[in-house]
Amino acid sequence: MESSINPFTPSFGKVPPILAGRKILIGEFEQAFSLNPNDPNLCSLFSGPRGVGKTVLMSHLARKAEASGWISANVTARPGMLEDILERTMDAANELIERPSFKRLTSVSISSLFSASWEYRNSDSGNWRTRMSRILDVLAEYSIGLLITIDEIDPNLEELIDFSATFQHFVREDRKVALFMAGLPVNVSALLSDKSVSFLRRAAQHQLGRIEDADITDAFRETIEEAGKSIGDDALSLAAEATGGFAYMMQLVGFRTWIEAEDSSVIEVTHVERGAELARRDFVNGIIKKTLQDLSDGDIAFLEAMLPDKGHPSLMNDIAERMGKTPNYARVYRTRLVEQGLISAPRRGFVEFEMPLLREYLMEN
Ligand SMILES: Nc1ncnc2c1ncn2[C@@H]1O[C@H](COP(=O)(O)OP(=O)(O)OP(=O)(O)O)[C@@H](O)[C@H]1O
Ligand SMILES: [Mg+2]
Missing domain, CATH: 1.10.8 (Helicase, Ruva Protein; domain 3)
Known part of the structure; x- marks a missing residue:
């Protein structure tokens, strides 16, 4: 038989041909993009362990947004992020107005709209907020929304904090904007604890985990x-x-x-x-x-104290005893590990492994 191309995509950030699960969530977002500019999901935080599918979900949702009259600027949290958002927004806007379906919709020629892009790109013409606002003004004339996605959030990145403070103004000014951020649970919770981004605490939080x-x-x-x-x-x-x-x-x-x-x-x-x-x-x-590698010694001691239960749920009191610590001490680690998507609590007082092969690996090493 002729060999056909392998359709599976085991590389990070790569959107697979068929997405497993997440259907309800995706449906909610489709509604938000097409129906309700005040939908709380339009400001969302996605968290979950490595490889759970955060980047892929954001890319997929950005495509859905694009099908409902939005453009998206997709960036990673790293130095230069603010300028990158501007550039990506300009690119997306230019690409949109070049689409035949868009040209048909608008009677005026708007191809000139973004051609004066130096005005947006040049920092002499105003600070970041001013230049973004100008772009948003133009987009608003055509009811085009802007979705900004920020991946791999890093709570220590100053620009991310600045961005969040400014974005808040766009929301208050009733602009058609949406924001998705994704990161590992520790980074998301560290970001949320920063005083100057308190508005992010009201964002919809989506913890991604196992697929049915x-x-x-x-x-x-x-x-x-x-x-x-x-x-x-x-x-x-x-x-x-x-x-x-x-x-x-x-x-x-x-x-x-x-x-x-x-x-x-x-x-x-x-x-x-x-x-x-x-x-x-x-x-x-x-x-x-x-x-x-990302875990502390205490985290690992907790996970090791779960091993004697051989994959059955572990009683919190047993874990504390095996660690030689008080139940309160053990609970601190329980919370951290649940938050990171590595263990879960099937019922009160118990925990079990959530990430596949973690238990097996610890048993052997
Ligand atoms: N819903 C899904 N159905 C099937 N495969 C998926 C799904 N979501 C992601 N994948 C696959 O899983 C892998 C990891 O996805 P992704 O890069 O989005 O993870 P991540 O959570 O962003 O990881 P990291 O924290 O390391 O950035 C990729 O190979 C991708 O193709
Ligand atoms: Mg990712």
């Missing part, structure tokens, strides 16, 4: 079939199980399995078994090791 089994299964099947192969039910459920409901792991399992099934039009259980094994290794190297 059924959604993973559907996405697997669709991705595979659209790319020209098929998969039996047993192989499919084995593949879904191997992902642990984790977005990046789904792409790894799919990618590796596809290679195993290169010469066959049907993906079999044996392909998935080998693919999943390789995917586990990739996941440990790409995610688990990096995640553990």
